[in-house]
Amino acid sequence: MQKKRPRSKGSKRSGSGATPLPPAEGEPTRRTVRVRSRLVAGVAVVGITVIAAGAPAALGASSELTESQRLVTLAELNQQAVALAHALADERDEVTAYIASGRAEKSSPKSDGPSSRSARVDQQIDEIRGTAPAALRRDLSTIPSLRRTALTGKGSALAAHQSYSEVIAKLQDLADELAEKTPPRAAEATRAPLALGQAAEQASATRGLLIAALSVPREVATTPQIDPFTGLPVQPQDEGPSEDDRNRDELSAAAQQARVRELAALADFDQAAGSTAREKLSSTVTGPEVNSAEKYLAALTDRPELSDSDQQANRKKVEASLSARIDRMRSVESALGTNRIQRLEQLRDDDVTALELHIALLGGCLLIAVGVSTAVARTLTQPLAVLRIGAARLAAEPGTAEPVRYTGRNDEFAQVVRNLNTLHGKLQGLLHEFNGRFANLEKERGELVAGHEALSLQRAELQVRTADLAAQLEQLKNTVHHTFVNLSLRTLGLVERQLGVIENLEEREQDPERLATLFKLDHMATVMRRHSENMLVLAGADHGHGHSGPIPLVDVLRAAISEIERYERVTIQSLPPHAQIAGFAADDLSHLVAELLENATSFSPPDSHVQLSGWLLESGEVMLSVQDEGIGMSSVRMGELNARLADPSSFEAGRQGADGAGLGL
DSSP states (O other): OOOOOOOOTTOOOOTOOOOOOOOOOOOHOOOHHHHHHHHHHHHHHHHHHHHHHHOOOOOOOHHHHHHHHHHHHHHHHHHHHHHHHHHHHHHHHHHHHHHTTTTTOTTSSSSSSSSSSHHHHHHHHHHHHHHOOOHHHHHHHTTHHHHHHHSOOOOHHHHHHHHHHHHHHHHHHHHHHHHHHHOOGGSSHHHHHHHHHHHHHHHHHHHHHHHHHHHSSSOOOOOOEEEEOOOOEEOOOOOOOOHHHHHHHHHHHHHHHHHHHHHHHHHHHHSSSSHHHHHHHHHHHHHHHHHHHHHHHHHHHHSSSSOOOHHOOOOOHHHHHHHHHHHHHHHOOOOOHHHHHHHHHEEEEEEHHHHHHHHHHHHHHHHHHHHHHHHHHHHHHHHHHHHHHHHHHHHTTTTOOOOOOOOOOSSHHHHHHHHHHHHHHHHHHHHHHHHHHHHHHHHHHHHHHHHHHHHHHHHHHHHHHHEEEEHHHHHHHHHHHHHHHHHHHHHHHHHHHHHHHHHHHHHOOOHHHHHHHHHHHHHHHHHHHHHHHHHHHHHTTOOOOOHHHEHHHHHHHHHHTTTTGGGEEEEEOOOTTTEEEOOOHHHHHHHHHHHHHHHHHHHHOOOEEEEEEEEEEEOOOOEEEOOOOSSSOOOHHHHHHHHHHHHHGGOOOTTTTTTTTTTOO
């Protein structure tokens, strides 16, 4: 391998400002090439990193653009499907009425040639066939045979109506697919037209079924027959409902069901649509004809069968009113569909702009990163060569080698050269100093080991003492707890006995003043009993007496009033009737209300009244209210107490804070 020629001391490397010493004997020059290769690889990695960092955003924007374009195409196809569904619904209603009338009505479609509605349906099928999915094309191909079967076959009007409705439902599946694929940012523009389209379809179905029911021939009154022997008229025997009556009832029942589905779809529209869409529907679907249609619908769909007065309704007027209402609903649906397409097109344009911005930003970042990395790499390769050659020489001959010379730039590389020369000069001194400090560290290490052993012994002693103190503390805690429970139970027993004595005195006392005094003593003893039971609750010993059956709410509240000292100041305003409390919760609820009433009477003016009321909420719960005229408490204190009530786990049996709030809470 070729060796690098030595340079003189006064010479300089062109462009580097450095004068390195010649490399060591036999040192290959390919190492510089390797550093340069690594720097080039680093520049490439930076570029790849920039591309990798920006590629997901660009790919995401491209995916969103593809999806938005697919949504635009699907929305345009759905708009064609909506128009075809409207035309097919009109043909369905006409064919249904034709079949219901016995296939003999003059204005009905003929079997030997398509009507104008059929021709319009066929034309729209030809227009949508090129862009429709394969499954939808197969469904649309069945319409001619379906039409022939309905017009020339022997099927019922309801069967023909259902066959047409199944094809219309396939067309509406496009709207469902569009609503499912639409992202949340444009979901409002899709859900409302879908609901309104279903409502318009059910309104059209209601119209067709009602017109078909009105088209069913009615029975003609027959002339009464005369008995040849007696000369009296003979009443015909009741043979039950005829086939026409059954067909009419089936059609009217189906119309009522379609009307219910229409109302449900309109309710969905109110929830999904914005205020603008709802106002557009209410302002468009209005007028005298719409009012007449609503009246006809209310009269003809109030029950499954048509009454005799309903059958006498003018079919043409009914059809005209219902058709006018349906046309207005369809116009709003078409307007919303057009607005949906515009919204999706705007969404697609925004996605195009976002993709262009992502690509431009990615390209700019890539150019900047590669350019800066290349410039930095070129400023590093030459100073690295100086450092490599000088460091290798100092490492090979540390005693006789001359210091590294680096002139020109005063940057980090010059600082490294100076530090390298300084370290080379202090190497021997540091070695001697290190040996002395190492001996001192060994001595200190022995002292630290001895101190660590002494601390370990002290730690073991402290652990033993801590365990003894913890055992003593737990024993003292249990002693206080049991004493607290025992004292509360004894007090509670004395109060119960005192109440029994007071009740006996009340039964025998006739003097009103003494009886009033006994009542006060009775209430005070009841308050003492409540305090004792609350103390048992704080001590973790429940002393409740459950009831077997439900207790009326008014009895529970009266019991709560009797448990406070100033009971005469409490007034029950109103309570929901027939409200009852489960037996196991009656005592607890009574204590709870008593605490609230006690607080209200204690911290309010003595001449004021405390109002206790309750009312039934819509959710079925009962809200109780205790209202007084006291000063209340601060918001900070209220927040602390609510936090304690919201987290019952913070309360431990037998333990309360120093604030004395245990009994009330």
